[in-house]
Amino acid sequence: MTKPLRIALAGLGTVGGGVVRLLDANGELIARRAGRAIEVVAVSARDRGKDRGFDLSRFAWIDDPAELVRHPDIDVVVELVGGSDGPALALARATLGAGKSLVTANKAMIAHHGLELARAAEAAQVALKFEAAVAGGVPVIKGLREGAAANVIGSVYGILNGTCNFILSKMEAEGRDFADILSEAQALGYAEADPSFDIDGVDAAHKLSILASIAFGAQPAFGDVAATGIRHVMAADIAEAAALGYRVRLLGVADAGPHGLFQRVHPHLVPLSHPLAHVVGSTNAVVAEGNFVGRLLFQGAGAGDGPTASAVVADLIDIARGEFGPPYAMPADALADQPAADTGERRGRHYLRFEVVDKVGVLAEIAAAMRDAGVSIESLMQRGATAGGAVLVAIVTHEVPERSVTHALEKLRGSPSLAGAPMWMHIVAG
Amino acid sequence: MTKPLRIALAGLGTVGGGVVRLLDANGELIARRAGRAIEVVAVSARDRGKDRGFDLSRFAWIDDPAELVRHPDIDVVVELVGGSDGPALALARATLGAGKSLVTANKAMIAHHGLELARAAEAAQVALKFEAAVAGGVPVIKGLREGAAANVIGSVYGILNGTCNFILSKMEAEGRDFADILSEAQALGYAEADPSFDIDGVDAAHKLSILASIAFGAQPAFGDVAATGIRHVMAADIAEAAALGYRVRLLGVADAGPHGLFQRVHPHLVPLSHPLAHVVGSTNAVVAEGNFVGRLLFQGAGAGDGPTASAVVADLIDIARGEFGPPYAMPADALADQPAADTGERRGRHYLRFEVVDKVGVLAEIAAAMRDAGVSIESLMQRGATAGGAVLVAIVTHEVPERSVTHALEKLRGSPSLAGAPMWMHIVAG
Structure with a gap:
């Protein structure tokens, strides 16, 4: 067996802790599947003393995440710090600049800086992978980049934010209004104290722009995503929709036509005959329509430590196997610079x-x-x-x-x- | 750009024709995604004169498929002849024996001889890929082998035969009996003249044994799949199920526990709260339950020239990118020889x-x-x-x-x- 893939982990919050626990629990099986072990060598996080339920002493502790890159014998840095810029971006740039591979769950950073980072990864001939950035544990980036790779993809759309789908499902099931359910979700920890990234559609917009780029071979254009959230959906809207045979879902929708790249996050009425109407709770689901394969659906848990860690480690297994290519499925320089589509004619x-x-x-x-x-x-x-x-x-x-x-x-x-x-x-x- | 991946195509029926049409339609995009062109160089089929809607003269025509392997400069043979043994198996063995990669949609051959062929592929360090053998266009083998690779998978189950799901959905929608719908499906070409492979569950059993092997790291054991079909499902059963809040679906179900490998194809009652209850028509859908990712669902068209060709060409793109490993996600010799589970205690x-x-x-x-x-x-x-x-x-x-x-x-x-x-x-x- 070849030598282990050696990992430096930046961030030991929910997802980082999940990655450690996953590798502890499934490490032997993963080594059989990947052809080599995956070993965490060094970690960096804010609070060294916090009890995370596992032994930290076996890892080298590095106070400054930017120093992880300089740790000897690291193959991959896993960035789980979060934030579109700041320390996360600095670490990502330093990692790729040092010729190390980068795995991240950071949708905001990839939505804003993915193209720059992809160019750096390609120049260094290392991996940049971000399966966990979209739809948590659901391998939808792999599904588009590889599974549907033979197709011209006409559209990609889906339920990309679990918090919103949880709230809409609960509004529907209980006939209660948005503000009411939001407070309850916050109390239960299902929604953030500042929920605006989720409920105003920004989080879904990050994910949509990543999917659209891979699906259509277009340069990421997060700034062109028109995003509206679910704040103004009333229980009465959901009841009217139900009476008409629809369910209300916050969808990210993208398509690529001769008139440019269309990207929108907005509440939609989904007919009961469509599989997305039956996606309830915090589940995520993505549909891709290909010119030969037809309609593909990928569905699963969109967040949480276990599912997100599953996606992060899937990326690590790909790297361990040597099975990775350009981050956006084709070289960054081959991605088309598409104008935003005029929506008036839709x-x-x-x-x-x-x-x-x-x-x-x-x-x-x-x-x-x-x-x-x-x-x-x-x-x-x-x-x-x-x-x-x-x-x-x-x-x-x-x-x-x-x-x-x-x-x-x-x-x-x-x-x-x-x-x-x-x-x-x-x-x-x- | 590197030199093209050169393909020999055995079989120009529905799927073979689909592969040629797909590469004609999407070839340029595929070359950008794969980093190199994918070119059909030689073909073999039963009838040279048949009008297939595309020009055959650009390919070398080889009468005997077994001769394809000896064609100069072939990288991959695509086997679309069908049948578990006979010419398909002879071609597969010859291809891998000659150190060429093999892509196949042949579920019967993989179910019966997959382990032998995987060993041959591994010995020759070439690819053996069969995404199209399970669930048509749905990239579920990739989903298990790579997307869910970080997980201990506890169970894998789903709707693996489109003909049966078409018949059951139609029985439900129209309240008609099995024999009646089957005749209609045969007249429309949705069911074979000899439908027993489909309706008695053999086809689903082939697919289930392939999925189980990859999901659980177990040697394929098609002979241990207990298969019952849908011949004896009555319209009254479907009506009773509906009254109780269930739909009837033919499911392939596999799980791996301490007591061995459980594999069964059987009609099931699926509650409306489960996503498989909402899969109608000839669509296929597979669920995998992983210990970290939770429930993943992969859904799409399970048959047809376009979807199946999409899966075949996805395999070719993986090979063109050099992104392939052991066919069953781990080396054939690492697959456990699991006894069939005792079902009495379930x-x-x-x-x-x-x-x-x-x-x-x-x-x-x-x-x-x-x-x-x-x-x-x-x-x-x-x-x-x-x-x-x-x-x-x-x-x-x-x-x-x-x-x-x-x-x-x-x-x-x-x-x-x-x-x-x-x-x-x-x-x-x-």
Whole structure:
């Protein structure tokens, strides 16, 4: 058996601890599968004294993570520090610059700096791998980069944030409102104290831009992802959707066409005939549509120490086996620089919900705005007043260009008939 | 760019034609992803004159597939001839014996001779890859071999035969009986003229034994797979299952415990809370349960020229990239020789359906047999007579060892009260 793959681990939080525990538990099996052992040699973390449930004394302790790179005989640095810039980025640059391989779970860093890091890895002919950065334990980067590699991928989309899916599933199951469930999720530790990265769609946007780049052979363009979260989804929206045969899911959706790269994170109505409608709780799921393979679905736990460690170690096994190539499935210089797509011409069906003042003429005003913008209405439902006294009007449109919906909403903007900003959700085709 | 990967293609049927069309359509993108072109150089098939929709004249035509190996400058032979033995096996042995890599979609050959072929590939340090042999276009072998490689996998199970899932879904949607739907599927070309490999579970058993070997690091043991098909599933069974909150699915199920390797293909009741309950039509789906990653699901098209070609070419891309290792994820000699598990001690809930003669005392006889064997009944439903005049009695048991169910059925064997063989389905936990 060849000599072990020697690892330096930066960060011993949830995921870092998971990696140590995984290698302790499954190390022998992994060595048989990888053809060599994977050994943690050195670690760096903020607090040396903290009880993590395993013995730290067998590892070299390095106070400054940036020093890990200079530890002798290291093959790979595993970066689990987090943050798009700062110490994580400094460590990543130093690692690749020193000709060592890098494995990371850091979606923010890869979304912002992945292309630069991929160029550095390719120049040094080392690995840069980040399976754990997208959909936790689900091997979806491998699925796109290798499993679906024979296909022109037309679109990639899915449930990329477990916290949002947990909240939406629970809102649906219990008929409760967003703020209520969020507080409960925070109390249980399922949502962060500052939940905005999750619930405003930023985390999903990071992941989507990574997937899109690999799927379409396009340069990562995180700045072009239009992201809306789930803060404004009401229990009533979920009930209306259910009555129509849909479930509400926060989806990241990307496709690549002749008009550029489309990337959006937004709440969607998903029909019950679609597998994503049946993904509940904090599970993640990604669909890729290939021109020969058709629809592929990858599903599993999107977060947590075990699943994320599973993805980190899968990357290490690939490196131990010598089975790695360019981080984005093709050399960074071969990635196309695609403009962001114009979304106005995209055709689809839409869900629009208005909180309106309960007075004569409001429905006529909304209907007129739709008509004048060329938005054809498939169904309209008006339900009783909310706790605040407003009335809800929910509309499902026929298939129309998004530009028309934008126009209709512009016509209604500032209308005294509206008691709040309208809710717009896209409807996924069956 | 390095020189092309040169392919010899044996078999130009549905899948072989798909491979040629895929490489024609996506060749340029594949070359960017693989770092080199993939070129078909020589082909062999039964009928040279048949119109396949593409130009054959650019390939060297070889009448005898066994001769493909001797064609100069071939890197890989793609075997799409089919059949567990005969010309396919001869070609596979000759290919690996000559130190060339082999890619195949031939599940029967791999199920029967995979270990021998893996040893030959390892000895020659070439690739043996068979992603297309299991679940068509779904990269589930890669998912287990690489994506989940960090995990001890406790069980792997799923919908492995698209024809059966198509028939069961259609029986459910339309309330029609098996024979009726099978005839229709045959007329439409969705089922073979001789459908027994599919509907008796043999095809799923081939695939299950391949998955089990990779998942558990065990020597393939196709002979130990207990396989039952869907011939005896009645529309009434599906209706009873639906009334209880289940769907009927033909599942291949394998797990590895201290008591040996368990492998079974059998109709199961799957609760609506489980993702496999929502897999309809000819789609395949595989679940793997890992000790760190939890439940992973891989889903997609299980057959057809496009999806299968996608998997074949994904294997070729791996070979072009030099990213391949031992076919079963670890060296063939490291695979454990596991005995078949004793199923008697397996605990679970069960569905039993009896066709009984409509006379006094029948229910008492069944209930007594259950009691005497220690099978505790959770629910019992008796419905009106079938077209043939028999009455159906369906039982759901509490969790009991399988041995007890076997004993109960033995007690009832040959009873004049029964109008046919009982139907026994296992119930998947939620």
